[in-house]
Amino acid sequence: MSGKYISELVKSVPPSGIRKFFDLVLEMEDVISLGVGEPDFVTPWHIREACIYSLEKGSTSYTSNNGLLELRELLSKYISSEYDTVYAPDNELLVTTGVSEAADLAFRAIINPGDEVIIPEPCYVSYIPAVVFACGKPVPVPTYQEDDFRVTSEQIEESITAKTKAVVLSYPNNPTGAIMGRKDLEDIADVVNEHDLMVISDEVYDRLTYNGTHTCFASLPGMRDRTILLNGFSKSHAMTGLRVGYAAGSDEIIGAMTKIHQYTMLCAPITAQIGAIEALKNGDGEMKKMVREYDRRRRLVVGGLNKMGLDCFEPKGAFYAFPSIKSTGLTSDEFASRLLKEQKVAVVPGEVFGECGAGYLRCSYATSREELIEALARIETFIDSI
Ligand SMILES: Cc1ncc(COP(=O)(O)O)c(C=O)c1O
Structure with a gap:
C-alpha cells in the first residue's frame, strides 16, 4: 500500500521505539529482557x-x-x-x-x-x-x-x-x-x-x-x-x-x-x-510486598551497574535504572543492539524517551533476581569486550 489513505498526522508520528526493539527480541531465544515496563508478578x-x-x-x-x-x-x-x-x-x-x-x-x-x-x-x-x-x-x-x-x-x-x-x-x-x-x-x-x-x-x-x-x-x-x-x-x-x-x-x-x-x-x-x-x-499487603522486592532488586541492579563502571543515578521510584553508557564510547542504540545480539540482554536505548536520553539505557528491574544477576554478568562481559 502506498499509504495514501493514511492521515498525514498519523504518518508524522514514528512507531514506538520500544516496540521496534521488542519485535527483534521476539525473534530470538534465551534473551533476558530488562526491556518491558511491566511487573513480572502476576496480579495478586x-x-x-x-x-x-x-x-x-x-x-x-x-x-x-x-x-x-x-x-x-x-x-x-x-x-x-x-x-x-x-x-x-x-x-x-x-x-x-x-x-x-x-x-x-x-x-x-x-x-x-x-x-x-x-x-x-x-x-x-x-x-x-x-x-x-x-x-x-x-x-x-x-x-x-x-x-x-x-x-x-x-x-x-x-x-x-x-x-x-x-x-x-x-x-x-x-x-x-x-x-x-x-x-x-x-x-x-x-x-x-x-x-x-x-x-x-x-x-x-x-x-x-x-x-x-x-x-x-x-x-x-x-x-x-x-x-x-x-x-x-x-x-x-x-x-x-x-x-x-x-x-x-x-x-x-x-x-x-x-x-x-x-x-x-x-x-x-x-x-x-x-x-x-x-x-x-x-x-495493600500484596502491593507492599512487591514494592519491597522491587527495592531489593533496585539496589542489586544499581549497585551492579555502578560497580562495572556505568554511572547509574539512584532511582527513587518506579522500577527502572537509567545508567549512563557514555564512558563506553558507544551510542545507546549501538550499545543496546550489540548487547542484544552478543549477550542476549534486552534493554531500551535512552533516546527512545527523548533526545536528552541519548547516552543512557533504560533497564527495568521488574524481573526476577536470578535473571537480574545473570543479566548483570552478561552486561559486564559485554563491556569488557568493547
Ligand atoms: C508513566 C506511565 N504512564 C502510563 C503508563 C501506562 O499505564 P496503563 O497500563 O495504566 O495504561 C505507563 C506504562 O509503562 C507509564 O510508564
Whole structure:
C-alpha cells in the first residue's frame, strides 16, 4: 500500500521505539529482557479471584460511562486519605481503560489546534504522540542527571509562550526513576498559577517510591482544579493486562473527558473494574510486598551497574535504572543492539524517551533476581569486550 489513505498526522508520528526493539527480541531465544515496563508478578490471587467470581456470576455488561460507582467511591476515599484531596465520585472521577486512555482523553479535552504542551524528558513514550494526535504541539524540556532528572520551575517558565496550555508532570518517572520533592512541585505550582496553565500529572508510580513519600501535585494549594490527576492499577497491583486506570479533576474537565470517553470507549472493562475494587479494598499487603522486592532488586541492579563502571543515578521510584553508557564510547542504540545480539540482554536505548536520553539505557528491574544477576554478568562481559 502506498499509504495514501493514511492521515498525514498519523504518518508524522514514528512507531514506538520500544516496540521496534521488542519485535527483534521476539525473534530470538534465551534473551533476558530488562526491556518491558511491566511487573513480572502476576496480579495478586485475591484480585484475580474477585475477577473470576464476577465472571462466574455473569457480570459481563457495560458499566456506567464513568465507571462502577463503588469503584469511584473507593477511589475518592483513597485519594482523600492518601493525599488529603477530595474528588466527588459522581462528577470528578472517571474510570478509564488504563492511564493510557486517561492521558489521551486529558489531552483531547483541553487542547485546541496549535496549543503547546510542555513535556519534561526523558519521559514515557506516549505523551508526545498523544499531544500530536490531539492536534497540539509538544514542547519537550530536557532534564539532566546533575539535577537528579528533575525539571525545574525555571525551565518550565522559560518554555512558556502565549500558546502554552499545559504542563505534563510524570513522577516517579519512567524511565529515570526520578521523583520530585514537595518544594520542587510548589515552585512549579507558582509558575502554573501565574501563567494560568493546566497540569496533567501522571502518578501511576505513586505507590512505588523507595526513599520517602510521594507528593500528589493536585494536593498543593490551589492546584486541585488546575490538575488532571492520572493514576491506575497497572504498576501498583501488577494489573497491566486488565486495563484499568482513572482520572480525577474538576467537574468541568472530567465532564469534557467523559464526553470523549462515552463516544469512543463506553466504559473500562467491567472485570477489570471489579479487580480494581478488590485491589483498593484488600490489595495493600500484596502491593507492599512487591514494592519491597522491587527495592531489593533496585539496589542489586544499581549497585551492579555502578560497580562495572556505568554511572547509574539512584532511582527513587518506579522500577527502572537509567545508567549512563557514555564512558563506553558507544551510542545507546549501538550499545543496546550489540548487547542484544552478543549477550542476549534486552534493554531500551535512552533516546527512545527523548533526545536528552541519548547516552543512557533504560533497564527495568521488574524481573526476577536470578535473571537480574545473570543479566548483570552478561552486561559486564559485554563491556569488557568493547
Ligand atoms: C508513566 C506511565 N504512564 C502510563 C503508563 C501506562 O499505564 P496503563 O497500563 O495504566 O495504561 C505507563 C506504562 O509503562 C507509564 O510508564
